[in-house]
Amino acid sequence: MFEGLRMFMTALGDFMSLRVIFDVLWSTQLGIIVGMLPGLTATMGVALMTTLTFQLPTNNAVLILMCMYIGAIYGGSRSAILLNIPGTPANAATAVDGHPIARQGRAGSAIGIATTGSFLGSIIGMFMLALFTPIIGNFALRFQSYEFFWLAIFGIVISGNLTAPKDPLKGWIAGFLGLFVAMIGMEGIHAYVRFAFGSVELSAGIDLIPAMVGAFGFAEILMIMKYPVVEVIDTKIDHVIPRPMEILRYWKSIIRSGVVGTFIGAVPGVGEDIAAWVSYDLAKRSSKNPEMFGKGSTEGLLAAETGNNSAVAGAMIPVLSLAIPGSAPAAVLLAAMFIHGVRPGPLIMIEAPQFVFHVVAMVFMATIAMFVLGLSLVKFIVKILQVPRSKLMPIIFVLCVIGAYAIHSRIFEIGVMVAFGIIGYLMREMDYPVAPMILGIILGDILDKNLRRALVVGDGNILPFFARPISLVLFLFVLFTLVSRTRWFRSAMGRIGSGIRSLFGRKRNGES
């Protein structure tokens, strides 16, 4: 505990230079702007920023990406409140109560409440990041190939399940397609080139960053340009800084949203959007005034914003401890760490424990910057929302092209970006979530190596996949996730539930 605190203070000390503080301020502000503009998502911002920072020293680059991530997830609340259009998918729940508050003429208060909620959520997430990363990392040291195989499958299945709640089948298809994409190119055991069809470029595999820039950048440009221009409302901003009592009244809701948001963020491939909705839903269920939700409830707005920002830190827990991203932007951060030569995973607490606390310090600095910038310069920054999309989108596409090209200086990567942009667009149109596919691209290599390794170790025996305790638990999780979405399982559960209820009902009647 004290060791962790000491390392955190040392890490914070490492960052105390004017240059670093300047980096934190501009990147967080840029993150807020990126998040605020509908269509520019956190994932796209972090992916483009990775291409701009790959020449910087590791800690500075990851710090800038972290600031971009936290700033963007918070920034999306601005357009959710002012325009009723969530700036990033993570802020959809924010719009439900944030916009009604703005329409009551209290746009400034809504921004203030959202900022405070995001700040508190991020701080709760940060504590849990510092607490759980070492614990999970140490636990994962017991993982062998069998467990990593199930972890990869579990990641795909749970991510597909939660990112496509209406139709999980499409989520799973997206995830397995992502795993397939990772199979393209030279494999890691015998250096055999798969699915390259003689192309030298393809034999190096599909790089994650151009794929993400395409799937989250180019696809979004197509989506946005498709719709005719929406009217920009010029809302008056009243006082922004919230009254402490207005926030503290809901301390239970804040802590619950923060903890729930962090846990959901930590589930592989399930990001801030789901965290915000679940926090919002839980707050509504346990609120004293649930009827106010959707009509401008401060509690609802706080819960949504606390939930999504705590998920940011939550998403970093599996990145650091298992090398499995908790959300789409965290997937880019993971890729960026690999580019910079950091190897996250179970060994990180042995090889580079300091790095974990550097990340905690980064979250802390980004959170403070977000809070300060979020409460200042509001009127000026909101003006950026008035820039027409026809002027903004070509610039974004120019950045997508040069960003995809810059990391390896290969024209081929531009083609990859364009291809994934079109695939990403089609997926969105047909309700296939993109996040499981991206998770698949990362998990593919883990799956490939560990399945084969496990088969070699067991000499073809598949029993250990189900007989080892942790394996068995992961397998049961996968099975439960798959089965729980089938119709017969739900009707059976419904019948059991009503049976139990009627049993208790009868007892109670009998007693009375």
Add this chain to the structure above:
Amino acid sequence: MNERQMQRADFITSIVLIAFGVSVLVLSIQMPRLENKNINPYTVPGIVPGFLGAIITLLALILFVRALRQRGFQLGITRQAVSNIVKNEMIIRLFLTLALCLVYALLLVGWLPYIPATLIFVFIFVMIFEYQWGVPLFKQARTVLMGIVEATLVSVIVAVVFEYVFLVKLP
């Protein structure tokens, strides 16, 4: 997309995905077993892609059966439906954006030097979506001028930043 269109789209995508899954499976089975290298037979390169191909086929089959039940095979392609799509403003905007981006990314970059390629792309993009045909040019001089200024600034700034700050050799 409405529910009906989604059912049709699911029907078509499920067939594409089944074909894809089966081809992955077949290609994986055909992959060399590297016996001459005396490798452990459980590490042959085709084993994991084959497993994935099988799962994709299975999931796509479920989607196919579901689309069949929802009568997604009634595609409803009529002359009227096609002409409605062609005239739809959103579809036109989509294809214009797509065409502009593809020409820039796949043709202009690499064929022209980076700055002129980007300048042309940004200017034409802004003009296509902002210039109003039928309104005389002198009334829209500001729009055109702003387009030129934006295109010049973007292309020069991006080029300078990447070339001299990030030391990337531009395409």
